[in-house]
Amino acid sequence: MDNKKILFVSYTAVLGGGELCLIDFANAYRETSQVVLLTDGILKTRLEDLGVKVEVLQASRSLADVKLSSGLGSSLKSIGDLWRLGKQIANKSQAFDLIHANNQKGFVVAAIARLLGGAPVVWHLHDILTADIFSATNRRIAVTLANWFATRVIVNSQATADAFIAAGGNRRLLRTVYNGFDSEKFDQVDDNQATLREELGIPRDRPLVGMFSRLSYWKGQHILLEAASQLPDVHVLLVGDALFGEAEYREKLKNIAAQESLKGRVHWLGFRQDIPALMKACDAIAHCSTAPEPFGRVIVEAQLSKRPAIATIGGGTSEIITNGVTGLLIPPNDPQLLAAAMQQIFSDREATQKMVEAAYSQAKLKFSIPSVCAEFEMAIA
Known part of the structure; x- marks a missing residue:
């Protein structure tokens, strides 16, 4: 620099x-x-x-x-x-x-x-x-x-x-200039987070889908909860909390999670610093924005965590994920298609592993801090 x-x-x-x-x-x-x-x-x-x-x-x-x-x-x-x-x-x-x-x-x-x-x-x-x-x-x-x-x-x-x-x-x-990421933060964390799952009270033998975002209607946590309600074995990890006067939405989510179809399967963590470990404790990461996302940092973090990402089409997500190659893309506001994508990831482990490897390689190359800083330097020259 x-x-x-x-x-x-x-x-x-x-x-x-x-x-x-x-x-x-x-x-x-x-x-x-x-x-x-x-x-x-x-x-x-x-x-x-x-x-x-x-x-x-x-x-x-x-x-x-x-x-x-x-x-x-x-x-x-x-x-x-x-x-x-x-x-x-x-x-x-x-x-x-x-x-x-x-x-x-x-x-x-x-x-x-x-x-x-x-x-x-x-x-x-x-x-x-x-x-x-x-x-x-x-x-x-x-x-x-x-x-x-x-x-x-x-x-x-x-x-x-x-x-x-x-x-x-x-x-x-x-x-x-895309966002940059320090892949070392993810590489230094053990891929096996069974102990962390135990601490969080999540059974080892149940699929866990994580969502990492502030709690906001346009981020679409309600879509994930509706999808999970159709899959009785799936647990949901929500990392983040309400900001900018969105406490009412948090209460709506709490009410959805309290329904019989989801009881005991939604885990609330609020904001956390140990994102790499929490992502590696998950089996998949969901990104459910209901409006176009300018970039989608969580998707790249999922890729660096070697976890499959499911994201809604719109905005910058299509510049990060090639559908079926480096993750799965689905239309927004569709819990049924999200549930189907989750089932696809959990049932076809071989195809999922290929996606994970391709996504990890892309993220390391395309979104590294040195390469992004070089782009930034050229932009401000």
């Missing part, structure tokens, strides 16, 4: 996929760069543990109240805070080669900083800009600011790129 000086800016400090990606790049450039967070949270601790310099410029409540789905009125209420933060980032960026904005609110602040004489701006877009998640106002603001002020827009998949262009974004700004 060269000595390029980057001011990384992130509004969010929880650990979603975009923030995990930021950790990798900020760590790679930690000798010359700095991260500025606009909210405090666990991301700050994780970065500091790696030796990354971090500062928090606390955003106001008005900015926190602006959601991705908010309209113009809500967005205008936060303009004073955005301008204040933009001036601060513009001043800080004088000592850096570029500003790397890691999410939409962070990018709006970075664009204002650029307007006020700050360093060139790269927007790292981790989301598919669709009406399902983003209001028309927020899509228009983001794309217009990108076209005017961004030197580059880095996207995490071709699906994310296509949505940016469809929303009016300038194609010439785009560079695709």
Whole structure:
């Protein structure tokens, strides 16, 4: 990695996929760069543990109240805070080669900083800009600011790129850089996790399907539970919890799991750090998003864990899985097809093993941190 000086800016400090990606790049450039967070949270601790310099410029409540789905009125209420933060980032960026904005609110602040004489701006877009998640106002603001002020827009998949262009974004700004993964974290963990299964109270002789995601309707945990209810031997491991006001969905899932057809077969772990071991305790990993997924980190983690992945078609998943070769792809919102895919994996062990080996080889080659950092370096050059 060269000595390029980057001011990384992130509004969010929880650990979603975009923030995990930021950790990798900020760590790679930690000798010359700095991260500025606009909210405090666990991301700050994780970065500091790696030796990354971090500062928090606390955003106001008005900015926190602006959601991705908010309209113009809500967005205008936060303009004073955005301008204040933009001036601060513009001043800080004088000592850096570029500003790397890691999410939409962070990018709006970075664009204002650029307007006020700050360093060139790269927007790292981790989301598919669709009406399902983003209001028309927020899509228009983001794309217009990108076209005017961004030197580059880095996207995490071709699906994310296509949505940016469809929303009016300038194609010439785009560079695709996939997420990177440290395969050593997975290779160092024993493939046999029988002891861990015992600790979790899961019988060794029962198939276990894991799902690793925050509990959210669009992540589709309810689809997995409905599929498992049709397969009386299958246990389900849910790793993750509700964020962003989604506690109501968690209660819905608890009610589904309490039904007689699932009683005693759903295991709730909340957020955990030992993901490689937990994945290797599973017999398969499900990825059940009901809307297009920008990338799909969990799928690559499953591949590196040498566990078969079943994922819903849409977004970046088709760029990670070739159906029947490196995993199984099924349409979203279909518990019956998910149950059939699970049965296929458990019944045809030889074909499943071939998929697992092919997926592992692909993940090691295509999504390694060195190769992804090289792509990132070319994108910001």
